[in-house]
Amino acid sequence: xxxxxxxxxxxxxxxxxxxxxxxxxxxxxxxxxxxxxxxxxxxxxxxxxxxxxxxxxxxxxxxxxxxxxxxxxxxxxxxxxxxxxxxxxxxxxxxxxxxxxxxxxxxxxxxxxxxxxxxxxxxxxxxxxxxxxxxxxxxxxxxxxxxxxxxxxxxxxxxxxxxxxxxxxxxxxxxxxxxxxxxxx
Numbered sequence: 001x002x003x004x005x006x007x008x009x010x011x012x013x014x015x016x017x018x019x020x021x022x023x024x025x026x027x028x029x030x031x032x033x034x035x036x037x038x039x040x041x042x043x044x045x046x047x048x049x050x051x052x053x054x055x056x057x058x059x060x061x062x063x064x065x066x067x068x069x070x071x072x073x074x075x076x077x078x079x080x081x082x083x084x085x086x087x088x089x090x091x092x093x094x095x096x097x098x099x100x101x102x103x104x105x106x107x108x109x110x111x112x113x114x115x116x117x118x119x120x121x122x123x124x125x126x127x128x129x130x131x132x133x134x135x136x137x138x139x140x141x142x143x144x145x146x147x148x149x150x151x152x153x154x155x156x157x158x159x160x161x162x163x164x165x166x167x168x169x170x171x172x173x174x175x176x177x178x179x180x181x182x183x184x185x
């Protein structure tokens with residue numbers, strides 16, 4: 001594991017412990033390097049967040065490709081897995097703590113928001129296949145994307161999950177259930 005990966009892992013550890021309040025000293029101490037060495041790799045806390053976000057979303061995209069190429073999954077399982085994909089390594093991240101990001105680090109929040117709203121091509125391909133197989137009905141992809149990504153943005157930009165003592169993964173699964181099955185009993 002290279003130093004940058006160690007730093008990103010430390011960001012996740014410290015974020016889980018302290019939310020956005022962790023310091024560069026915390027990161028350096030976590031991986032046993034000097035703060036000076038840390039600053040040779042990452043220029044500041046904002047750059048640190050951007051590196052971590054880029055890394056997490058790159059991992060998510062890798063997982064999406066693996067899911068899409070997994071012939072053992074039926075099309076609906078593929079679709080469900082794609083929609084709530086989270087690499088195993090990041091399942092312990094307390095995403096509920098990101099709600100402060102929008103106010104304290106708007107540039108970083110914009111990057112998260114952009115990642116949520118771009119590169120839906122693989123998901124759309126699986127949805128088209130599910131429609132062709134008669135597993136889901138014809139729907140407007142832009143409306144579906146707005147509902148889905150809008151809900152995730154809502155989770156990440158407000159304290160709703162913390163206020164309701166709900167884990168991020170649980171909230172994603174409930175949203176997926178409602179989207180896939182509706183609200184009818």
